[in-house]
Each structure stands twice: as C-alpha cells, then as structure tokens.
C-alpha cells in the first residue's frame with residue numbers, strides 16, 4: 001500500500017512536469033484497459049487499407065501512363081516471306097504518320113523468347129513447322145491511343161500490309177485495370193468503414209473515461225473549476241492515450257506495408273511499373289493516427305462540456 | 313465585530329425548491345447572512361438542511377425566489393460567472409466527496425490547483441493544514457485507506473485551504489469523536505475570527521452550545537421556524 005502510494009506520487013510528479021497542476025484533478029481519466037490497443041489496431045487496419053488503396057492507385061496511374069500511348073501492330077500473314085515483306089512495308093507506311101513518337105520491329109529472338117514458354121523450348125518456331133508467329137511492331141504514340149488514332153493507323157497500313165492487325169495496348173489490359181480500380185474502390189470503402197469504427201471506439205473510450213470520473217468532475221466543478229479547465233484535463237489525457245495507441249498502430253501498419261510492398265515489388269516487376277508509395281502517400285498515412293488523436297480530444301472535450309452543462 | 317460583519321454575503325428572498333413535481337422541499341425562505349458571522353443550521357433529519365446548503369454552495373438553482381451571493385444575483389448570472397463565486401465558498405460535503413484516486417495531500421491541494429496556484433505555493437499551506445487536522449503522517453494515503461473520521465478531517469482541510477469568504481459545512485462533526493469535533497469547531501471559530509462566514513448544518517444540539525456567539529437557523533419541513541422564540545435567530549429577516 002505504502003509502496004504503491006510512493007509509486008503513485010512518483011508518477012504524479014512526472015505527469016505534473018509535463019501537464020502542469022491541472023493534470024492532477026483527474027489523473028486516471030485515461031482510456032481504461034484495452035482502449036489504446038483497440039485504437040492501435042483500428043489505426044493499423046485503417047492505414048493498411050489506405051496504403052493498399054494508394055498503392056493500387058499508383059499502379060494504375062503509372063501503368064496507364066506507360067501503355068496508354070502503346071499500339072501493337074501484328075502482321076499475321078502465315079507465309080514467312082510475305083510476312084516479312086509486309087512488315088517492312090508497314091514500317092515504311094507508318095514513317096509518314098505524325099502521331100507516332102517511335103516504333104520498332106520486335107526482333108525474332110525476342111519473339112521466340114516470348115513464345116517459347118507457351119510452346120515449349122524444344123520447338124523450333126523459326127523452322128516454319130506448325131505455328132507461324134506474327135511479326136510484331138511496337139508503336140509508341142505521342143498521345144493516348146484513342147480509337148480515332150488507331151483507325152488512322154489502320155488506314156495507313158491497309159494498302160501496304162493487308163494482314164496487319166492494330167490494337168491499343170491499353171485495350172487488352174483493360175480487364176486488369178478494371179479489376180484494379182474495383183479493388184481500389186473496395187479499399188476506399190474499407191477505409192471509410194474502419195474510420196467510422198475508429199471514431200466509434202474513440203467515442204466510447206471518451207464516454208467510459210468520463211463515466212468513471214463523473215464524481216470527480218462534479219467535485220472539481222463545485223470547487224470552482226471552470227468547464228474549460230475540466231475539459232482540458234480530459235482532452236489531454238485522452239489525447240495522450242489515443243496518440244500512444246495511434247503511434248503503435250502506425251508502426252504496425254508501417255511494418256506490414258513495407259514487408260508487403262517488397263513482396264509485390266518482386267511480383268509485379270516487368271508487367272507494369274511499381275505501385276510503391278511516394279512520400280505524399282506516407283504523409284496521408286501519418287494523418288490517420290493524427291486524426292484519431294484529434295478526434296479523441298474533440299470527443300473528450302464535447303462530452304465533458306455536455307456533462308458539465310447539465311450541472312449548474 | 314469588524315466592519316466586514318455588517319456586509320451582506322448571502323440574501324434569500326422567498327426561495328422555494330422542489331426536486332420533483334409533487335412537493336417543495338424548501339419553501340418561502342427569506343433571510344440574510346452577514347460577513348464574519350457564525351451560523352448553525354439545525355433541524356430534524358429530512359428537514360432540508362442539505363438542500364439549503366446546496367443552494368448556498370451553488371450546486372443547485374432554486375425553483376423560485378431570489379438568491380444573491382456576494383452582492384450578485386445568482387439566479388440570472390450566466391453559468392460562466394459561477395466558478396468565480398464558488399471559489400469564494402469552501403464546502404464540507406455531508407458524504408465528504410473526496411476524490412478517490414487522489415492522495416490526502418492532493419485532495420486538500422485541489423482547490424488551490426483549481427485556483428491556479430503554483431506547486432511551490434501549495435506544499436506549505438497544505439502541509440500546515442494537514443498538521444492542524446492531525447493527519448500530517450497520512451498525506452500520501454488514499455481516501456479508501458482512511459477511516460471515516462480521517463476522511464472527514466481531510467474534507468474539512470480541503471474546504472478551508474483556499475481561505476474562502478464563506479465556509480459551508482454539512483454535518484462536519486458527524487463522524488469524529490467529541491474531542492475531534494470540538495477541535496474542528498475551534499478551527500471554524502478561528503477562521504470565523506479572521507472574517508470567514510461560517511454556516512454549519514447539524515442536528516447535534518450539543519454542538520450549538522460550543523459556540524455561544526453563533527446565530528441559529530432552524531429548518532422544519534423545509535421552512536425556517538422559531539416556534540419558541542428562544543433561538544438566536546438570524547437578525548433582519550426581511551418581512
């Protein structure tokens with residue numbers, strides 16, 4: 001008992017340094033028991049969902065920028081000699097197009113490398129047995145590959161290479177983009193739901209801290225404490241707890257995001273450029289615990305003020 | 313008595329109080345309390361002593377009538393003006409109302425901290441008053457570890473620490489032995505001589521005799537009464 005009293009006095013002294021004499025009105029107006037952990041977990045989940053949404057957004061943006069101007073011309077003539085002539089004529093025909101930034105005929109070795117996983121390494125695709133591989137021209141437009149620009153390229157190619165097929169690269173990646181965009185929406189909805197749950201948790205925590213200290217509030221009130229004085233004490237101690245929980249949550253989320261980020265960076269290399277978070281994304285993530293803390297403080301203040309206004 | 317004794321501290325005019333809708337707990341209270349005077353408020357249990365004190369320490373507004381405190385209309389005063397008035401009033405609650413998670417020292421220091429005193433200016437006076445109520449060696453104890461009498465003395469120490477203009481005490485000797493009771497009454501008298509207005513509610517008739525100079529108000533079923541005319545009744549009750 002005595003030891004506890006001494007320890008309490010020590011804690012009280014420490015707190016006083018930090019918060020001034022007022023903190024001594026209600027030294028236990030802290031979030032009780034599991035609440036800081038609940039806030040930590042909610043902040044972690046909110047931040048992870050937000051990070052996922054941001055990363056997906058980055059993926060879409062960078063991939064779109066990369067392939068939106070991309071057009072693939074396939075010369076699907078089965079006879080190899082005709083195919084090569086058509087491909088050469090197609091290149092000539094496209095040289096006159098002002099919309100094109102660059103183009104190149106994909107060399108046979110690259111095509112072989114692309115196709116061999118599908119046909120098996122043993123098949124000699126160049127020998128002309130079995131599967132004829134179309135000639136590929138990789139065209140990069142100065143602007144996005146709109147249907148009109150694609151049509152213009154088709155018109156330019158028609159006389160020179162009748163067997164040429166022209167596709168926007170974005171076109172055949174569209175289902176992938178659509179899926180990513182839906183995932184992004186899902187992440188945003190999750191963020192909204194988690195933020196709501198987080199607010200509810202903070203609200204309940206503030207209420208319960210208040211309920212546990214209702215008598216103390218009334219006593220300080222009757223001893224001449226002003227509403228603002230009393231509210232400040234609660235605001236501060238709940239803010240400290242929410243900030244503590246929020247910090248732990250953010251650290252947790254940071255670890256998860258970095259580890260998962262590494263995994264995905266390894267996975268998606270090649271197809272599209274990375275959805276890695278940039279500094280402004282991290283700034284948004286840091287906002288999550290800050291907002292949770294601000295919310296805790298505002299809730300504490302409003303709840304205390306409301307309770308006090310019912311007293312004379 | 314000093315000049316301060318002549319100044320009006322509290323004025324009630326036709327005050328009534330009802331908690332619920334069926335009956336008035338206090339009715340037609342009209343009286344004036346003067347600075348530097350010692351008042352006893354007596355009456356049977358349930359007569360309304362605690363209710364009247366609650367009006368005095370501004371825990372409650374009356375249902376009707378006029379209440380003036382320190383020359384200000386306490387009824388029409390906005391809420392924001394009340395804390396300043398409350399800081400001029402020391403209260404000993406009937407049920408002590410110590411803050412359970414604060415030590416005896418911190419409980420006594422509370423009014424000074426509320427008033428914004430620095431820690432340096434708090435330790436001395438709190439130590440002195442704890443010495444005075446005989447609890448200097450219990451200052452780190454929490455209320456739960458204190459006996460009823462000890463809690464009551466801490467409650468009294470807290471009520472007087474900030475040198476209030478008026479001290480309102482609800483049955484302050486109810487839980488202490490007669491010796492300590494007398495000692496506490498002597499403390500109240502000492503404060504009274506220094507100019508503090510004292511209002512002590514008690515149903516202990518022995519106590520009334522301990523302060524011969526005190527004025528006595530008697531509540532009977534919520535009304536001030538003096539059926540025998542033998543009481544030293546507050547002077548100048550408005551007609």
Ligand SMILES: Nc1ncnc2c1ncn2[C@@H]1O[C@H](COP(=O)(O)OP(=O)(O)O)[C@@H](O)[C@H]1O
Pocket residue numbers: 331332337355356357358359360361362363364
């Ligand atoms: N908060 C309350 N709500 C309703 N009735 C109350 C309340 N407080 C006291 N009363 C009633 O008011 C009357 C006076 O009580 P009280 O002022 O405590 O008297 P005393 O202090 O003289 O014993 C009693 O009948 C009591 O039941």
Ligand SMILES: [Mg+2]
Pocket residue numbers: 361362363406482
């Ligand atoms: Mg009573």
